[in-house]
Amino acid sequence: MQRLRGLGRGQLFAIAAAMVGVVVILALSVIPAGGTGRHAQPAPAKNFTLVALGHPGQVSLRSLAGQPVIVNFFASWCGPCQRETPLLASFYRSTHGRVALIGIDVNDRASSALAFMRKSGVTYPVGTEPASESTVIAYGLPGLPATFFLDARHRIVKRVYGAVTRAELTSGAALINPRAK
Structure with a gap:
């Protein structure tokens, strides 16, 4: 004093x-993803439709209606993304059908992103974020990487900012689909 x-x-x-x-x-x-209090509801995820990387067409959240989804924002130039993407690819292969996974490549050249996806073993759908970065803004990203766990009604039940770990993937997947273990 x-x-x-x-x-x-x-x-x-x-x-x-x-x-x-x-x-x-x-x-x-x-504060949990959906608010506070005993009866807090998870926050609804923003829908998106993006140009697909690696195949013709689009990647959209709406196309996975009724399915639990993990949404991962990344870039080929992002160091933590380079460490986590092979883990995501492996996790996706091991839970395929029980939890959907969508990658969103942000602020990247398509050629760099495609080479990175091949090197990392990515087989899940990936969309590229347009220059406006409207999806990044809608999800309120503080930086890359960022991973969102959405239940079957596409409500955000868990967020991970920074490189996701296998334990976080496993616990997040169990939150959105108990059969995903």
């Missing part, structure tokens, strides 16, 4: 503001 008495009003205000900021950040970091 003695140290605080020698500080000016501006300094005390700055310390108080920093403390409030830390409390807010800590509080937000523990």
Whole structure:
């Protein structure tokens, strides 16, 4: 307390503001994907339709209506994405049919993304995000990679920002489809 008495009003205000900021950040970091409280509902995922990479056509969330889906945002130039994508590819092969997986390539050249997908063993559908990055904005990404776990009604029940681990994939898949284990 003695140290605080020698500080000016501006300094005390700055310390108080920093403390409030830390409390807010800590509080937000523990809020579940769908809100707070005992009866919180998962947040609805935004639909998207993107140009498919590696095959003609489109990749859309709506085309997977009624199915649990994992949506992964990545880029070939992203270091953590380079580490997690082979894991996602392996996980997809092991759970194929029980959980759908869609990759969304962000801010990348198609040739780089296709080479990266081949090298990583990706067989799940991947769409490319247009220059407007409207899907990135709709999902509120803080950066890459980011993975969203959607239940069969396409509500976000879990988010992982940063490289996803096998344990996170397994627990997230079990949340959206208990048969996915």
